[in-house]
Amino acid sequence: MANNNAPTSGFYANPVVKWIEYRLPVFSTLDHMVGSKYPTPKNLNYWWNFGSLAGLCLVVQILTGIVLVMHYTPHTSLAFDSVEHIMRDVNYGWLLRYMHANGASMFFIVVYIHIFRGLYFGSYKSPRELLWFLGVIILLLMMATGFMGYVLPWGQMSFWGATVITNLFSALPVVGDPIVHWLWGGFAVDNPTLNRFFSLHYLLPFVLVGVIILHVLALHQFGSNNPQGIDVKGPQDTIPFHPYYTIKDAVGVGFFLLFFSFFIFYAPNFLGHPDNYIPANPLVTPAHIVPEWYFLPFYAILRSVPDIWFIEAKLGGVLAMFGAIAILFLLPWLDTSKVRSARFRPIYKQLTWVFLITCIGLGYSGGMPAEGLPLIIGKICTVYYFLHFLVVMPLVGWFEKPTKLPASISEPVLKAQAAE
Amino acid sequence: MAGTAPHSQAGNAAPTRRDFIVITASAFGAVGAAAALWPFVHQMNPSADVLALSSTELDLSHIATGQSVTVLWRGKPVFVRHRTAEEIAQAKKDDTAALPDPAKDETRVKKPEWLVMMGVCTHLGCVPLGQKGDFGGWFCPCHGSHYDTSGRIRKGPAPLNLPIPEYTFLSDTRIRIG
Numbered sequence: 001m002a003n004n005n006a007p008t009s010g011f012y013a014n015p016v017v018k019w020i021e022y023r024l025p026v027f028s029t030l031d032h033m034v035g036s037k038y039p040t041p042k043n044l045n046y047w048w049n050f051g052s053l054a055g056l057c058l059v060v061q062i063l064t065g066i067v068l069v070m071h072y073t074p075h076t077s078l079a080f081d082s083v084e085h086i087m088r089d090v091n092y093g094w095l096l097r098y099m100h101a102n103g104a105s106m107f108f109i110v111v112y113i114h115i116f117r118g119l120y121f122g123s124y125k126s127p128r129e130l131l132w133f134l135g136v137i138i139l140l141l142m143m144a145t146g147f148m149g150y151v152l153p154w155g156q157m158s159f160w161g162a163t164v165i166t167n168l169f170s171a172l173p174v175v176g177d178p179i180v181h182w183l184w185g186g187f188a189v190d191n192p193t194l195n196r197f198f199s200l201h202y203l204l205p206f207v208l209v210g211v212i213i214l215h216v217l218a219l220h221q222f223g224s225n226n227p228q229g230i231d232v233k234g235p236q237d238t239i240p241f242h243p244y245y246t247i248k249d250a251v252g253v254g255f256f257l258l259f260f261s262f263f264i265f266y267a268p269n270f271l272g273h274p275d276n277y278i279p280a281n282p283l284v285t286p287a288h289i290v291p292e293w294y295f296l297p298f299y300a301i302l303r304s305v306p307d308i309w310f311i312e313a314k315l316g317g318v319l320a321m322f323g324a325i326a327i328l329f330l331l332p333w334l335d336t337s338k339v340r341s342a343r344f345r346p347i348y349k350q351l352t353w354v355f356l357i358t359c360i361g362l363g364y365s366g367g368m369p370a371e372g373l374p375l376i377i378g379k380i381c382t383v384y385y386f387l388h389f390l391v392v393m394p395l396v397g398w399f400e401k402p403t404k405l406p407a408s409i410s411e412p413v414l415k416a417q418a419a420e
Numbered sequence: 421m422a423g424t425a426p427h428s429q430a431g432n433a434a435p436t437r438r439d440f441i442v443i444t445a446s447a448f449g450a451v452g453a454a455a456a457l458w459p460f461v462h463q464m465n466p467s468a469d470v471l472a473l474s475s476t477e478l479d480l481s482h483i484a485t486g487q488s489v490t491v492l493w494r495g496k497p498v499f500v501r502h503r504t505a506e507e508i509a510q511a512k513k514d515d516t517a518a519l520p521d522p523a524k525d526e527t528r529v530k531k532p533e534w535l536v537m538m539g540v541c542t543h544l545g546c547v548p549l550g551q552k553g554d555f556g557g558w559f560c561p562c563h564g565s566h567y568d569t570s571g572r573i574r575k576g577p578a579p580l581n582l583p584i585p586e587y588t589f590l591s592d593t594r595i596r597i598g
């Protein structure tokens with residue numbers, strides 16, 4: 001990226017650009033990151049849109065968040081009212097808050113699809129393990145940020161969600177209670193808790209930006225994976241990111257904004273919970289506490305674990321819930337198959353859909369009261385969730401016979417053309 | 421002098437005075453960094469004013485038999501229940517039942533008709549509902565924990581009985597919690 005090999009024609013011939021580029025190679029750096037100097041496999045499909053969509057979501061969250069803070073007051077006696085003030089009095093406050101609240105859901109939808117894309121096409125496999133790790137860290141940061149953000153309006157769900165989730169740490173032996181009091185800054189969720197959550201909710205998105213830069217850096221080391229899951233053999237297999245994929249991403253952005261706008265303008269509270277329009281009351285717990293929809297699968301796992309030997313249900317549930325994410329770090333080694341893309345893995349291909357159904361089952365169970373059929377579904381899905389990673393993945397990798405891989409990314413395209 | 425001697429040859433692992441200085445300096449640096457970190461961690465613990473808010477008084481004379489009141493103590497609800505004769509009898513009878521967290525009813529009260537305990541589910545901290553559930557005591561709607569008429573856990577994911585806060589009878593009709 002040194003300026004001595006930067007191009008000198010076209011855009012770079014502009015004297016201002018030239019002057020800046022000579023002193024700070026910002027244009028050529030960007031061009032290598034997301035521009036015409038980033039060679040990308042030429043067969044990427046629309047599932048590859050979700051990475052840049054996730055970036056867009058983060059930008060929307062940061063921009064709307066910064067302006068919401070101009071009107072919000074992080075104090076237990078004023079927080080709820082200041083949110084109502086934003087909704088009723090602040091110019092376009094309703095729009096900005098609905099963008100922010102629904103934007104969080106959009107961010108998770110996009111990221112969950114992005115992760116599932118990675119699972120299906122084997123994007124976590126060597127040599128992209130660290131890229132995958134950074135992705136899991138991004139997911140964890142997003143969860144922490146989303147959780148703390150949901151506490152800020154100081155409604156009933158905010159308060160009781162914060163109480164239940166922080167109490168998870170009390171399950172740890174010995175250090176549990178001191179940790180919980182440390183998190184709260186008191187003996188219950190109260191003003192100190194609200195203040196620190198506000199501070200961290202403002203900080204973490206910028207930490208996310210940093211980790212995302214590392215994620216993109218790791219991505220560029222070996223380039224994007226692709227639907228065939230085979231390595232790029234040479235320049236004939238790639239096209240420049242700009243203009244080809246910037247255009248393709250723009251198409252995705254258009255559809256995404258339509259989807260996002262539908263929620264903002266026609267169903268702004270569909271993904272939220274009515275109880276959060278009741279101010280927090282430490283004396284009354286709502287009859288049915290549920291977290292935000294994007295946490296439901298993990299919440300189901302928390303509730304599905306019974307007493308096992310000497311581990312009581314509370315600790316077991318907490319370990320399983322955190323384990324459900326931690327296990328993603330082991331994924332590159334639990335999957336023993338050398339073939340990346342599920343397209344060439346007849347058995348694994350079916351199982352990824354089984355896994356998706358499992359996750360949806362967990363989400364359903366997590367949203368229902370913990371009794372009867374939903375609880376049973378939750379238990380079955382919890383068991384399969386872990387079996388999928390710990391048993392099914394290693395075994396299928398060993399026993400499955402993959403179908404024949406194409407010789408190169410270009411080959412299937414050229415064959416199809418010849419057949420026409 | 422060792423300090424001015426030529427550097428030890430490659431492969432010579434004998435520690436020199438310089439190694440000693442490097443190791444001790446780094447160790448002191450690490451201790452200093454850890455000490456500097458502590459205020460940043462400790463500031464999150466309960467502050468002096470939060471610790472000072474530690475007691476609440478309550479007049480019991482207005483609470484009829486079979487009634488409960490909930491008071492806020494240290495930001496958490498405390499249940500004060502004037503138990504009926506049947507509830508007391510049931511609680512005594514259950515002393516011998518299968519209890520996940522065994523405790524006799526008499527150890528959980530100062531006067532049998534007054535049950536004073538934290539209204540915080542020992543599972544994940546919700547406030548249980550009174551006179552509900554399978555055992556005539558409290559029921560936590562969050563994840564389905566049942567407590568009996570002595571506030572002992574009987575069924576569900578909560579591991580422990582509802583805790584008893586520190587309290588004293590100032591007179592027959594007045595208590596101080598904390």
Ligand code: FES
Nearest residue numbers: 541543544560563
């Ligand atoms: S908090 Fe009471 S059962 Fe979970």
